[in-house]
Amino acid sequence: MLFEGELARGTDKPPTTVIRKKPSNIPGQDTWTGFGYMEVFEGATLAFHVPDIYRSMDYFPIIRYQHEPSHPTDWEQATLELERMDGEPDPKGPCAEAVDTFQVSLQAGELNTENTEYPFCLESGKRYNVKITFNQWIPTTPTPGAKILIDSVSHTIK
DSSP, X not given: OEEEGGGSEEOTTTTEEEEEOOOOSSTTOOOSXXXXXXXXETTOEEEXXXXXXXXXXXXXXXXXXXXXXXXXXXXXXXXXXXEETTOSOXXXXXXXXXXXXXXXXXXXXXXXXXXXXXXEEEOTTOXXXXXXXXXXXXXXXXXXXXXXXXXXXXXXXX
8 A cells, every 4th residue: 555645634834745746757767656745844744544454454654755955864753643533443353452653763864764663453444544743853852944755655564
């Protein structure tokens, strides 16, 4: 499952902005999926709607991103949260003990992907939103102008 950052619902304050990128004329040169990125500032939240799931199991979120030149180092603190639109998981099902919120850090580097350590357990036939809140670029110092480009979020099985 792939969810484009530029199609996510973003907050107004702090704002999120769609950044369109012109595709390269050389195949394989583009470093993004879709038609661009969603630019997010410190304190902003992106929400991705997850459609019906056909098989109950663990799905590991992968975040694709690009650091802005003005803030090229690690984004130290972001919160990844699963919002269960149809209520709590089945207490006797595979997701009964699921963890729905955890912290991630978006590391600086060439690949610019964050493979999360923890999965989200999704149940078939239920609806979800995945939210990413970009708490603070540097946890000890609020930096309201800090921003990062989010390409996409995908969910994979291991």
